[in-house]
Amino acid sequence: MKKSTLKRIRRFTEDRDWDQFHSPANLAKSISIEAGELLECFQWDEENYKLDDVKDELADVIVYCVDMVQKLDLDIDELVNRKMDKNEAKYPVEKAKGTAKKYNKL
16 A cells, blocks of 8 residues: 555544544444445345445445554554465465365365
């Protein structure tokens, strides 16, 4: 993510003095709520959804995730790469390619 976008998200929160409400627990709740709203875009029809609505809800999830990363003073690249390392170990290509099975069922 571009630094300018990260700064914009941070500035949005700071300008409104909302950091006081952004505890890790509140941010986790907000991420879950927004993820539910994203899922709602596909609730009754998985093929005929409104892409603009999906974009808005996905952006809300991402913004709250960035808020949480910033609140916890984490590095997004480090965080994602750490998890990708774990995922690559759990789902080796030779076992996982073409299957949706969970790692412990491969």
